[in-house]
Amino acid sequence: xxxxxxxxxxxxxxxxxxxxxxxxxxxxxxxxxxxxxxxxxxxxxxxxxxxxxxxxxxxxxxxxxxxxxxxxxxxxxxxxxxxxxxxxxxxxxxxxxxxxxxxxxxxxxxxxxxxxxxxxxxxxxxxxxxxxxxxxxxxxxxxxxxxxxxxxxxxxxxxxxxxxxxxxxxxxxxxxxxxxxxxxxxxxxxxxxxxxxxxxxxxxxxxxxxxxxxx
Numbered sequence: 001x002x003x004x005x006x007x008x009x010x011x012x013x014x015x016x017x018x019x020x021x022x023x024x025x026x027x028x029x030x031x032x033x034x035x036x037x038x039x040x041x042x043x044x045x046x047x048x049x050x051x052x053x054x055x056x057x058x059x060x061x062x063x064x065x066x067x068x069x070x071x072x073x074x075x076x077x078x079x080x081x082x083x084x085x086x087x088x089x090x091x092x093x094x095x096x097x098x099x100x101x102x103x104x105x106x107x108x109x110x111x112x113x114x115x116x117x118x119x120x121x122x123x124x125x126x127x128x129x130x131x132x133x134x135x136x137x138x139x140x141x142x143x144x145x146x147x148x149x150x151x152x153x154x155x156x157x158x159x160x161x162x163x164x165x166x167x168x169x170x171x172x173x174x175x176x177x178x179x180x181x182x183x184x185x186x187x188x189x190x191x192x193x194x195x196x197x198x199x200x201x202x203x204x205x206x207x208x209x210x211x212x213x214x215x
Contacts, residue, residue, distance in 0.1 A: 008052065012162075012183065023041070024038030044099075048184070054209050055208070055209065056176030057211065060110060060144060063108040063150070063213045064108050065205035065207050065211075066106055067095045067097055067106075069205055070096050070205070071095055071199055072187070073092070074091065075091070076090070077089070077191075080117075080153065082119060084115075085149070091195070091197060092191050093192070097182070097187060103181050105180045106207040107142070107174065108190060108212065109142075109150070110172075112172050113140060113169055113170060114143050116167070116168070116169055118165075138154040138165050139151060140153070146215070151189075152189070152191075164181045166180050190212065195212075195213035
């Protein structure tokens with residue numbers, strides 16, 4: 001119960017939490033009402049940067065969700081040009097994270113990071129289709145332990161201004177392992193082939209646990 005009420009905080013959240021707490025203290029000096037609003041903001045900041053433990057299926061025949069959120073779109077489309085995957089058709093599953101979702105991103109399958117490409121861009125609403133091509137984004141080419149190539153794309157949203165990627169090229173990662181976070185509203189796209197999709201649009205996902213697809 002304690003872990004639910006007070007989950008672990010991601011390292012990116014500490015300075016924001018401290019700033020929110022200082023602001024709350026200052027606001028209380030002027031008004032109890034303003035101080036209360038600051039307190040609510042502080043609580044929100046804490047829960048935005050929460051980093052709860054997740055249990056993955058640990059099965060290479062499945063891909064798990066890289067993000068908490070809602071599946072906004074499932075389409076067939078060519079892979080990301082930036083990763084040299086544009087000559088083949090993939091299924092793209094887009095997961096939209098609102099400001100109340102946990103924003104820690106997790107690896108869909110065990111394997112190795114093949115390539116990483118960061119691309120600056122705009123800040124359209126992450127739920128829009130054009131966000132996949134226009135917004136600031138970080139693209140990761142990943143090869144699973146069973147030889148499949150997938151792409152994971154972290155996309156900044158309307159108010160997001162920082163994509164954090166904690167993995168590096170040639171790094172080995174385990175299914176469900178944390179690999180980054182996007183601050184304040186965003187989206188994650190997964191490009192896959194040779195898998196059967198197990199989810200549908202508007203379905204809620206939990207990072208590291210929801211099964212997206214199966215071989």
